[in-house]
Amino acid sequence: xxxxxxxxxxxxxxxxxxxxxxxxxxxxxxxxxxxxxxxxxxxxxxxxxxxxxxxxxxxxxxxxxxxxxxxxxxxxxxxxxxxxxxxxxxxxxxxxxxxxxxxxxxxxxxxxxxxxxxxxxxxxxxxxxxxxxxxxxxxxxxxxxxxxxxxxxxxxxxxxxxxxxxxxxxxxxxxxxxxxxxxxxxxxxxxxxxxxxxxxxxxxxxxxxxxxxxxxxxxxxxxxxxxxxxxxxxxxxxxxxxxxxxxxxxxxxxxxxxxxxxxxxxxxxxxxxxxxxxxxxxxxxxxxxxxxxxxxxxxxxxxxxxxxxxxxxxxxxxxxxxxxx
Numbered sequence: 001x002x003x004x005x006x007x008x009x010x011x012x013x014x015x016x017x018x019x020x021x022x023x024x025x026x027x028x029x030x031x032x033x034x035x036x037x038x039x040x041x042x043x044x045x046x047x048x049x050x051x052x053x054x055x056x057x058x059x060x061x062x063x064x065x066x067x068x069x070x071x072x073x074x075x076x077x078x079x080x081x082x083x084x085x086x087x088x089x090x091x092x093x094x095x096x097x098x099x100x101x102x103x104x105x106x107x108x109x110x111x112x113x114x115x116x117x118x119x120x121x122x123x124x125x126x127x128x129x130x131x132x133x134x135x136x137x138x139x140x141x142x143x144x145x146x147x148x149x150x151x152x153x154x155x156x157x158x159x160x161x162x163x164x165x166x167x168x169x170x171x172x173x174x175x176x177x178x179x180x181x182x183x184x185x186x187x188x189x190x191x192x193x194x195x196x197x198x199x200x201x202x203x204x205x206x207x208x209x210x211x212x213x214x215x216x217x218x219x220x221x222x223x224x225x226x227x228x229x230x231x232x233x234x235x236x237x238x239x240x241x242x243x244x245x246x247x248x249x250x251x252x253x254x255x256x257x258x259x260x261x262x263x264x265x266x267x268x269x270x271x272x273x274x275x276x277x278x279x280x281x282x283x284x285x286x287x288x289x290x291x292x293x294x295x296x297x298x299x300x301x302x303x304x305x306x307x308x309x310x311x312x313x314x315x316x317x318x319x320x321x322x323x324x325x
Contacts, residue, residue, distance in 0.1 A: 039080030045227030051083040058086030058093035059282025073100035087113035094132040113144035117154040122161035143179040198227035211317035230278040233270035234263045237315040251282035
């Protein structure tokens with residue numbers, strides 16, 4: 001790596017870490033310390049909602065037996081998780097999560113998504129998801145993986161999916177409107193063009209330091225006082241060519257950080273930034289590790305941070321600026 005590139009990446013990392021330190025000093029953990037042995041909570045931006053710092057991604061229960069799904073959901077709730085996130089595109093995750101979450105629904109913050117770009121497609125997704133998840137409303141409903149500017153134009157334009165979201169909010173079927181995103185450019189445009197409540201995007205040490213992907217989104221979302229939800233905290237790089245079709249972590253399309261030490265450091269790095277919560281990979285081992293880390297969360301010390309950032313050098317980022325993924 002050329003020296004000027006390394007120095008620029010180092011400056012980006014330093015700025016991001018400085019932002020995290022300012023956040024911690026300003027009291028993001030306004031909900032106070034968690035009871036002994038339970039996962040702490042943070043405030044979700046301007047909504048005022050208190051969410052567990054670890055979210056339950058619906059992929060965890062995808063393709064699982066109903067009993068196994070109920071057990072892992074019950075364990076998560078017992079350990080303090082109250083934030084659950086799912087989408088129609090996650091296989092049979094909605095079918096599995098709905099019955100498993102039903103006994104705890106009134107205690108939880110349930111987020112869902114739509115891939116629909118039009119008013120009609122989004123309404124179809126919404127009604128089907130409500131039925132499968134056995135609920136009469138979603139706390140958060142999100143545009144799923146907005147990446148291309150053309151898709152953003154469509155959802156916010158006449159007849160676009162935003163019309164369904166606004167109507168559903170008046171009907172009491174959703175409480176807050178957000179979006180998930182894998183493009184920095186589209187994320188910035190979306191935040192400028194609509195008053196979203198939340199954003200769900202990758203906050204990851206490799207992406208920040210090797211691709212400068214994320215700091216600009218984080219900064220804009222803070223300016224907008226949005227709830228910031230993090231993806232890919234435990235991601236590392238792309239799968240080698242020979243493992244793309246068959247690899248040892250079937251529920252991860254990317255190669256996760258090495259289990260358990262590097263993955264734990266990556267999650268702690270992400271949670272040291274101004275995010276409300278992080279959603280771990282759908283692999284059950286990584287999700288359980290995330291809950292363990294969150295129950296005894298500590299800031300990275302200098303040696304840990306140095307080791308983690310060094311591990312990013314040479315890793316191929318899973319996203320890049322300017323790329324439609």
